[in-house]
Amino acid sequence: xxxxxxxxxxxxxxxNGKGNVFYVVTNSRLLDKIKIEYENHYKDYKIxxxxxxxxxxxxxxxxxxxxxxxxxxxxxxxxxxxxxxxLGQHRKLCIMAxxxxxxxxxxxxxxxxxxxxxxxxxxxxxxxxxxxxxxxASHLKFVDEKCKTVTIFRHLDDGIQWHEQIGELQWGExxxxxxxxxxxxxxxxxxxxxxxxxxxxxxxxxxxxxxxxSGTPSFLPDDQERIFQxxxxxxxxxxxxxxxxxxxTNIEASDPSAQSAVDMLQAMFDVDSRYRIIIEIGFGVNRxxxxxxxxxxxxxxxxxxxxGTVHFGLGLIPHTQYHLDIICPSIKVxxxxxxLVFGGMK
Ligand SMILES: [Fe+2]
Numbered sequence: 606x607x608x609x610x611x612x613x614x615x616x617x618x619x620x621n622g623k624g625n626v627f628y629v630v631t632n633s634r635l636l637d638k639i640k641i642e643y644e645n646h647y648k649d650y651k652i653x654x655x656x657x658x659x660x661x662x663x664x665x666x667x668x669x670x671x672x673x674x675x676x677x678x679x680x681x682x683x684x685x686x687x688x689x690x691x692l693g694q695h696r697k698l699c700i701m702a703x704x705x706x707x708x709x710x711x712x713x714x715x716x717x718x719x720x721x722x723x724x725x726x727x728x729x730x731x732x733x734x735x736x737x738x739x740x741x742a743s744h745l746k747f748v749d750e751k752c753k754t755v756t757i758f759r760h761l762d763d764g765i766q767w768h769e770q771i772g773e774l775q776w777g778e779x780x781x782x783x784x785x786x787x788x789x790x791x792x793x794x795x796x797x798x799x800x801x802x803x804x805x806x807x808x809x810x811x812x813x814x815x816x817x818x819s820g821t822p823s824f825l826p827d828d829q830e831r832i833f834q835x836x837x838x839x840x841x842x843x844x845x846x847x848x849x850x851x852x853x854t855n856i857e858a859s860d861p862s863a864q865s866a867v868d869m870l871q872a873m874f875d876v877d878s879r880y881r882i883i884i885e886i887g888f889g890v891n892r893x894x895x896x897x898x899x900x901x902x903x904x905x906x907x908x909x910x911x912x913g914t915v916h917f918g919l920g921l922i923p924h925t926q927y928h929l930d931i932i933c934p935s936i937k938v939x940x941x942x943x944x945l946v947f948g949g950m951k
Contacts (some may be wrong), residue, residue, distance in 0.1 A: 608640040609713055611676070613647060615721040618784050619674045619697055620773045622647040627674050630655045630664070632681040638710065639678075647674070657682040662691040671695035676782060680708035683821050686779055697774040699782035702902040705818035705922070707826060715895070716903045720783040722893035728771040728785055731890045731913060735787065735947055742940035747915065749810035749936050752843050752859055756807035758886065765803060766792045770906070771890060785891025785906035788918075790884060791851075802851030805883055810859070811917065812843035814907075815866075816930040817900050820922035832927070833900040835869035838862060839931065844870065853881045853919075877925055885918030887930065888938075888947055909934040910951040 613619070613627040627647045631639055633654040641650045653668055655661065655677070665687060669675060672695040677684055680703040692698055701708075701716060739745065739760060747756040770786045791801035815836040819829050842860035844867050846853045856871065858864045873880040892908040908914045916932040937949035 608638055609635070609710060609717065610640050610642050611717060612642050612644075612721060613650065613674070613676075614644045616676070616699070616723075616782075618699055618720065618723060618725050618774055618780065618782065620775075622674060624648060625672045625674050626651060626670075628653055628669055628676070630661075630675060630677045630679065632656055632679050634681060635678065635710075655679055655682075655684070661685065662687050665691055665693070665696070669696065672776070673697070675699070677701060678703060678713060680704055680713070689777060692777060692779060694777045697776060698779035699774070699784075700779065701782050702905070704902075705820070705928070706816065706829075706900045706902040708901070708903075712897050712901055712903070715897050716783055719891070719894040719903075723783045723785065723891055724893060725771070725773040725784065727892075727911075728890050729773075731911065732769060732771050732787055735888065735890075735913070738940065738944065738946045742942070742944075742946060744941050745946060746939045746941070746943075747807075747809060747936050748939055749812065749843065749933075751935065752810035752812070752845060754808040754810040754843075754845060756805055756809045756848055759804035760789065762804050764792050764801070765789050781906065783891055783894055783903065783906060785889060785894065785908065787888040787890065789886050803883055803886065805848050805851045805886075807848060809846045809848050809917070810843040810936065811839055811846055811931045811933060812841075812859075812935060813916075813931055813933040814840055814896060814904060815900075816902055816904050816916075816932070818902055818922060818928040818930070820926055820928075822923075822926060824926060829927075830900065832869055832873075835865045836929070836931075837866070838864070839866040848883065851883050853883065873920075873927070873929075877920070879921075879925055880919045880927075880929070883917055883919065884921050885930075887916040887918060889914045889916060889932065904932065905930050907932055912945065912949055912951065913947045915948045
């Protein structure tokens, strides 16, 4: 059987490896399936096992001395990010998001290849331009020209928080692998109260690729797949959402073929009304990432071209069982003066 090959020197997200040790942390099942192909820029290369119940902070202190570059690939168990004080000042950590959706060996190989092509410096440039244009705009508009929908987002609100998973990692930092996302969420999101909202109003065309992440409480992978398949109907035709103050008040299919996605979203809203809240707007900036077929968490940072691609997030793990991202390549983000800030097809 062929092995998953990792080329540490090609992963520019980590920056220069000289003088450091490169670690892969993975489930024991994958230990002998992973091979490191190296060019000796690093001082050494190691593979360490991590399974359900293991304490990553302990692994860091006992097995991974500083300085270190660490890539985590643990599809079999939920990986909790370490606190900054445990990560330490001279480690860099990259995490493949591979437990919230099913992750095959093929998809790991696929995203490693995307990670090799990922350009952190390009991402930094895109982000700089995005923030410069964004700060000059009084509000942002999400426009789908074909569906003729417009949503207004008041993005300068103090009650929101911007996060970046982009660029070259600095010491003491951690990031998704492959990287490439700027996201915005309401500030109080991490408290138990999901009753905080982004200021979004209007009609939104949800047309594109869903990613259905599942949290750690018990769930059946078959259910996750069935829900994903119903939602997947929105890849060709939009679900038109009416949004009032960040909450989806109504959904309808723009075409009969999107009806199964509407029905499934409605069922989710009925079971847990918090799925109606647009909890996250994501700005994917990794145009070197190719979408992997099916339900795949690592698709999230996808960008259709250098202008980036927007996605919208419903539900928040661990408060809801699922987090649904809907990647919408056709949506353009315009300023109040109708200048293109982000997104759209090329
Ligand atoms: Fe996101």
